[in-house]
Amino acid sequence: MSLLELDDVSVTYRIASGEVPAVRGVSLTLDSGAALGVAGESGSGKSTLAMALLRLLPKDARVGGRILLDGDDVLAMKWGRLRAVRWAEASIVFQGAQHGLNPVRRIGEQIAEPLLVHNLAKPDAARKRVAELLEQVGLPAWRGRSYPHELSGGQRQRVMIAMALACSPRLIIADEPTTALDVMVQAQVLTLIKELVAEQGISLIMISHDLSVLADVCDQLAVMYAGRVVEHGPSGEVFHEARHPYSRALAAAFPTVGDPVSRMAPKGLGGDPPDPMHLPSGCSFHPRCPVALDECPSLDVELWPAGPGRTAACVHVRATEEVG
């Protein structure tokens, strides 16, 4: 059984001027110990999807479809069960660690908190576990007595990872975990995440707009555009031989891990991502697509088979696979 199964998941935000369909019909699975990367430009729905997984969305968000964590229906969970699942079974590392830490409490107390709150350790055992966790993320145990402002950005992000690991979750969701860091520190934190996944058998969902970072860390990649998955498959293949023109543009935008141009629009793509309240007809990507056909504005796109273990939502893929 998969650790996580998303079946036709959609998220719509209700705002004063109408409804924002931020995530549309996403179906994905994640096996135990596997790492899935979710890529896409700003606004493609990546963070909304991540937050939906642990029901962390604001009240104005309506979630549809099914999210199964170890066979348990997350959307139907009672509050008490959901609290236990967060941290103890699955935890999230957000970007910009400085905002996730309490500035007036010592690092060690903050790492110990989930252990104590979930009754997973008594204070003495929690102290030992904090020292162990700090070492695991490459920080000396005495750092537990520091305050967040005494640490660098990279060290703070390591602390956030230690917090996420505290209750030994089976799944970590990392939302742009290295975006706020400089290139060298970014590479160190990525290496740490890779080691944790490989050595501790933790499953990972990593979100980034940088396909090269995801390809480096993850086994599988899902590329999102305008709330939909437009390509999915083994990460090396999606990165090096993308079948969807949008994934190709994303891959070309980030040739090396940690490229500082990472906030720029994908190379070769004109225009901006569409406003979700006014999505283009047919394939949402057609107004920016360099290989669009006359039929694309009225095409009913879906994820078509694009080779072994791969799918892509592009008319060219459908045509090739039909012929092949």
Ligand SMILES: Nc1ncnc2c1ncn2[C@@H]1O[C@H](COP(=O)(O)OP(=O)(O)OP(=O)(O)O)[C@@H](O)[C@H]1O
């Ligand atoms: N609370 C909210 N209320 C209304 N709309 C929202 C809300 N949060 C996000 N959105 C909209 O949902 C869409 C998806 O946003 P989301 O933050 O999930 O994208 P993203 O791919 O994670 O982008 P980024 O990389 O910039 O974080 C965007 O159009 C965004 O404006």
